Amino acid sequence: MQAVELFAGAGGLGMGVSQAGFKPVKIVEWDRWCCDTINENRRNKIRPVSAWPEPIHGDVRSVDFSSFEGKVSLVSGGPPCQPFSLGGKHKAHADKRDMWGEAVRAVREIKPDAFIFENVKGLTRAAFASYKLYIELQLQYPEIHPAADENWDDHLRRLERHHTKTKGGANYEGLRYTLLAEVLNAANYGVPQRRERIVFVGFRSDLDIEWNFPAPTHSNDALLWEQCRSNTYWDRHKASLGERTVDARALSKAQLLREKPLTKAWRTVRDAICDLPEPTSAHASKILNHRFQAGAKSYPGHTGSPLDEPAKTLKAGVHGVPGGENMLTRADGSVRYFTVRESARLQTFPDTYELHGSWSEAMRQLGNAVPVDLAAVVAKDVAKHLKATTRSNA
Incomplete structure (x- = not known):
């Protein structure tokens, strides 16, 4: 066809x-x-x-x-x-x-x-x-x-x-x-x-x-079940006890679940990028489009995507890239920008797919993508x- x-x-x-x-x-x-x-x-x-x-x-x-x-x-x-x-x-x-x-x-x-x-x-x-x-x-x-x-x-x-x-x-x-x-x-x-x-x-x-x-095919309830009831999410990622954090609102919702949902769990940022090296490591240079971008800052309304939830909507921005939607927020509260490769994974592009241009240009392309x-x-x-x-x- x-x-x-x-x-x-x-x-x-x-x-x-x-x-x-x-x-x-x-x-x-x-x-x-x-x-x-x-x-x-x-x-x-x-x-x-x-x-x-x-x-x-x-x-x-x-x-x-x-x-x-x-x-x-x-x-x-x-x-x-x-x-x-x-x-x-x-x-x-x-x-x-x-x-x-x-x-x-x-x-x-x-x-x-x-x-x-x-x-x-x-x-x-x-x-x-x-x-x-x-x-x-x-x-x-x-x-x-x-x-x-x-x-x-x-x-x-x-x-x-x-x-x-x-x-x-x-x-x-x-x-x-x-x-x-x-x-x-x-x-x-x-x-x-x-x-x-x-x-x-x-x-x-x-x-x-x-x-x-x-x-x-996937739901937030199923993710909450894995994070708050069965702990299979944390076990799968070999997360330490200190990393196993869920906000109070989500925990309250999880406690209302009476049985395991039939859908699959929402996929999180951790699910998407857990096997990628930190962009500041020596191994990062071997990964296509996986380069560290400095300058990420967190402030009200500009807080990034939590590691253990699906990412916020990546955006292209009018002039450059709006950092809040394109930042990772770790469990300890620290932030950094997503690399182009990490963003491509959040958009489910294959790892072999190369995005052309600077970081801001590549992120603009991904922010506009389906x-x-x-x-x-x-x-x-x-x-x-x-x-x-x-x-x-x-």
Whole structure:
């Protein structure tokens, strides 16, 4: 099954899509450093990017997708999230970086069997409610595009009228997609990071596919059980008694658990990086992208990620890197910045994957990325349903 990847970034979503069995035939990314990262790993034959075409370095607005009509199973991508990020300026549709219209255009021109798009949780804020609805209706009816002189809110009203007139699309014979959008916490799917993203998944309506988002496989309750009830977490890490600390709030919650949860435990920072040497050690130089970065400081609102919890959401920052989200807090209260390799592990990138650029540049790429494992969970389920439909229609 072939795929087109938009706004590829450092490749997190694309790698998850590839792991699901999709083969990218076109990749588009405007950022030079991200293209350098992808190309370096292609040259180094790092799977799965070794099988990718060379990314198009340029503006997606100049790319014609019509040659892929009827040939591509999946369109995926993460339209730039800064217009909706809690760390950004919240301009939404007024932000020149808002590329949702280009994502819809790609769907309109390619007419894929399905699409997967993702964005920051900030898009679900009440202030963006109308624009989120606008995105959803455009994705459901991509052929009803805005007129040359039509602003976005007038186009939204026209889409709303169309949606109600056709009874949710039931009486519409044009290109239509059934759409689900849900906020997923990456920690609930085995990623060692509390990272919430809204994911949009659509299937072309003529395929008549019934689908739901995959159920969570990991939970905080299961982690608390291992840390506070069975102690298997601490035993597994051979942690000393002094290290076995859980805050009072978590301990109180653990005491309410009556039986072991059926899910797996949330993965923690310690789970992710415990086998890596300290970045100040002599052995660190042998690890790709594992270099010490000085200057970490802790103060209120800037406290880092505790070692024995999933990491806070890694962030890209507007100018450089915000240290609070990208610091490790040890059991003794000391802090240091995560290395690029540690951050890559928190985003479930493979250890062989090299991030190009300085520490701040590499961290920016990772802060904007989709965790590979989260992308793979969603994409594998989409692929399974597409393959089942193909078999049933054969």
